[in-house]
Amino acid sequence: MKVENGNKKIIEYKKIIKEQKKKIKLEKKEIRRQRREKYRKSKFGKTIIGRFFGVIFFIFRDKDNYSFSEMFVTTIASLLLGFFACFSILTVFSGGRNYFKMVHDLGKFYDVYNTLISNYNGELSHDKLIDEAIVGMVSSVGDVYTSYNDSKTTEDFDQLVSGTYEGIGCTIQKVETGIKVVQVYENTPASKAGLKENDIIKTVDNIKALEVSVDKLSDYIKNDAKGKINIVVLREDKELTFVLERAKVEIPSIVTKTFEKNGKKIGYIGISIFSSVTAKQFEDKLVKLEKDNISALVIDVRDNNGGYLSSVSDVASILLPKGEVIYQVQSGKKTEVTKDKTSTKRDYPIAVLTNANSASASEILAAVIKESYGGYVVGTKTYGKGTVQQVKRLDDGSMIKYTTQNWLTPNGNWINNVGIEPTHKIELNQEFYKKPSDDVDNQLQKALELVSE
16 A cells, blocks of 8 residues: 555656646746747847847747758748858959959969979969969050059069158269269258258168169168168268258158249249148248249159149149149049139239150140140140049059049040140240259240230
8 A cells, every 4th residue: 555655656656747837838938928029029139130030039049949941941031041142242352243243253363374384394473473363454454654663672662652762862863983862851850960962871770882783782781770760871082971860751742943034033843743741842942932032933744754633733732722623534524624613813824844755744734834824834735634533552562553444624625645736835044954953954045024014
């Protein structure tokens, strides 16, 4: 009897435990239901994406409460979502283009590259293979202004158009006796220390100038020298030592003079390039000339092959009345007009000197003076570059430059391969090439005559 009673109690206990487990299971299910309901009512849960993620999350979390078909459909949907996410990420990294199409298009290139790297009997430069392939691709466009520059060329280009660099502020040239100082920029470590044009550099920190190239010596001064730099020069048979430190140097792109013609004082501004600092230098120099009571201006852009579009636009804005057209840009059938928005202007006679090497930004300035300002263009026809380029910096410091737009003169003329015709065509006197001077520069003299009438 005792055994029977014991068995009955065990059965009763099992029954109670089973009921308790069932009760706990139902309570957990209710808690999960309340959580799902709370999620669905949230701001994110009400969105389509929120609902989708919610279904996936709750199905996999509570998989015991869902059927095989529901689990199967959800799994397939999750895989598709993952594929879509990966595809989207690859599309973003490929610049918005179809990544798989790009891989397909470049398949031949990868095949050739891997074949050479793996099987060629000899030494190969991986970098050179890639560089030459890019050069070939860019040149196949058939546009002389679309080009590839390696990292060193890009560095030189950046320094030129930025108008600034870290250095001492002079230009140098190799000669038989060493390296000659050709030019010393104002307010730079070189000028403050006392270096002068025609000084012959003998040593720089014990580096003998006769034993290195100009580029190597310049690179040492700009990049490798630490702290103070000791430079020994020869000046009129005397050795002089200078101690300098590198600083940020602004490269001058402007030279100025004044002339007297027909009883009038005329300002002269020569622009060598339209760098990022040119407009500021131009304005500063022009203000100084105006304080010297000039009554006209000659701007010389002969042999200036261009620069930044924004730079020449800023220069033009200094001269033009507000609202006058500076240039137009054309992309496909769309044309945008850029006008002067500044309140500054000049109203005295202006002439621009040009030749066949005056290109791009120089041609924009010549067109502005001719068509919007009503001034003179003196010299010979300009180069004829009527396109605008953008640059793409690559990860290794190199870049590609590519054409994106056509630019038009204020009157809407496209001068590509045509150039700008001067208002007064004057061939440069041959005597100037034999002995250059302002007196035999007949183009300059004609410009001075026109603005002084």
